[in-house]
Amino acid sequence: MISTDERVEGRDYPSSAAVDLAAIRHNLGVLRAAAPGALQLATVKANAYGHGLLPVARAALDGGADWLGVAQLAEAFTLRRGLDEAAVARADAPILAWISTSSSDFAAAIEADIDLSVSWTWVLADICAAAREAGRPARVHVKIDTGMSRAGSTLADLPALASALRMAADDGLVDVVGAWSHMSRADDPSEAGNASTASHVRIFEEGLAILADAGVTPRIRHLSATSGILWHREAHYDMVRAGIGLYGLSPDPAVATSEQLGLTPALELSAPLTSVKVIEEGTPASYGGTWVAPTRRWIGLVPLGYGDGILRAASNQARVVVHTAFGPFNAPLIGRVCMDQFMVDLGPAEGSPGTPTARSGQAPAIPGDIATLFGSGISGEALADDWAQAADTINYEIVTHLGAHIPRIYRDGADATFGSNS
Numbered sequence: 001m002i003s004t005d006e007r008v009e010g011r012d013y014p015s016s017a018a019v020d021l022a023a024i025r026h027n028l029g030v031l032r033a034a035a036p037g038a039l040q041l042a043t044v045k046a047n048a049y050g051h052g053l054l055p056v057a058r059a060a061l062d063g064g065a066d067w068l069g070v071a072q073l074a075e076a077f078t079l080r081r082g083l084d085e086a087a088v089a090r091a092d093a094p095i096l097a098w099i100s101t102s103s104s105d106f107a108a109a110i111e112a113d114i115d116l117s118v119s120w121t122w123v124l125a126d127i128c129a130a131a132r133e134a135g136r137p138a139r140v141h142v143k144i145d146t147g148m149s150r151a152g153s154t155l156a157d158l159p160a161l162a163s164a165l166r167m168a169a170d171d172g173l174v175d176v177v178g179a180w181s182h183m184s185r186a187d188d189p190s191e192a193g194n195a196s197t198a199s200h201v202r203i204f205e206e207g208l209a210i211l212a213d214a215g216v217t218p219r220i221r222h223l224s225a226t227s228g229i230l231w232h233r234e235a236h237y238d239m240v241r242a243g244i245g246l247y248g249l250s251p252d253p254a255v256a257t258s259e260q261l262g263l264t265p266a267l268e269l270s271a272p273l274t275s276v277k278v279i280e281e282g283t284p285a286s287y288g289g290t291w292v293a294p295t296r297r298w299i300g301l302v303p304l305g306y307g308d309g310i311l312r313a314a315s316n317q318a319r320v321v322v323h324t325a326f327g328p329f330n331a332p333l334i335g336r337v338c339m340d341q342f343m344v345d346l347g348p349a350e351g352s353p354g355t356p357t358a359r360s361g362q363a364p365a366i367p368g369d370i371a372t373l374f375g376s377g378i379s380g381e382a383l384a385d386d387w388a389q390a391a392d393t394i395n396y397e398i399v400t401h402l403g404a405h406i407p408r409i410y411r412d413g414a415d416a417t418f419g420s421n422s
């Protein structure tokens with residue numbers, strides 16, 4: 001749990017997210033062991049899945065990551081600037097950014113040594129123009145659509161793209177560093193899921209053959225994200241791109257939990273209770289009165305809401321652990337999640353017939369006691385997985401939705417031993 005001392009001083013957001021960088025390095029080790037022959041690209045898009053772009057990128061590099069990957073070019077620029085300022089050599093921190101448009105600043109990307117993904121000949125033309133301007137080749141990874149129908153060249157379009165790449169390479173305008181794709185069902189152990197993954201691999205192979213026929217020979221082939229790393233050895237190729245696993249979460253807890261995978265969730269979200277009070281039996285809580293006190297009740301107020309990324313779909317569904325002078329206990333989230341706050345049930349108050357009182361006449365918690373929404377699970381707190389289940393979504397959405405304004409506290413190690421049974 002985050003101690004009061006650790007809370008960021010001088011900030012007016014009472015909540016905080018503690019990120020354990022040792023857990024990030026540990027998780028990277030687990031993923032490296034799962035794909036021992038492959039280079040590791042640490043996926044740090046979306047503010048490193050809400051964990052903080054630069055601290056996570058640096059921890060990943062310290063932990064042996066060979067590459068960094070982001071979606072947006074803007075993130076890549078921020079990342080490169082931060083690494084330059086930290087005197088991290090560019091050769092030790094190649095960055096791949098996979099989203100661009102014709103209005104992207106490709107010249108700046110070339111200047112910043114950012115590798116670009118290429119799916120379409122018209123983007124390649126823009127990249128070549130920028131390379132001509134910059135006076136040096138752009139580093140590109142050709143993307144093949146292997147069945148997700150997102151970015152990537154279909155096999156039908158690939159021969160034209162391949163010959164354009166070959167010409168651009170011959171003209172010294174591009175260096176085709178990689179060939180890559182992304183799979184849509186690598187976390188799905190069903191027969192249909194496995195058939196989908198086999199098809200992705202087959203189409204990837206066909207795409208590589210088309211590139212080879214055109215004389216395009218990428219040095220790094222990459223196809224797998226976390227689920228491919230964990231569950232599809234045949235799809236590892238030369239590099240893998242870990243995302244969710246790096247943060248200690250399972251790509252699908254229904255297939256294997258983070259604990260079963262030996263991963264340690266790196267982020268712990270908590271906030272101090274801003275109010276503790278008694279409400280009478282029959283009193284509704286929050287908008288719409290969807291929860292009504294079944295007895296006279298102690299309720300607490302947590303200063304986090306959907307404006308901070310706490311999904312409203314978790315209304316009446318999730319729980320927090322409240323850390324009190326008497327020890328920690330579970331408190332269910334009651335009523336609807338508001339924009340900036342939600343309420344929790346701290347238990348029956350004195351005078352409730354037929355229910356044990358939390359402590360005779362005394363509040364079970366006091367304002368300032370810390371409520372932990374989710375974390376590594378080591379102190380009995382919920383996991384991001386539990387909040388995902390409560391909100392009928394995936395753990396990815398729970399962590400990436402966390403507002404960037406919530407103070408992040410970076411730790412290194414301390415008590416993060418949960419899940420290190422790999």
Ligand SMILES: *Cc1c(COP(=O)(O)O)cnc(C)c1O
Binds near residue numbers: 182225241243244245
């Ligand atoms: C997000 C993403 C990843 C990482 O996926 P995880 O499931 O989080 O491991 C890898 N590659 C691409 C292209 C992505 O968009």
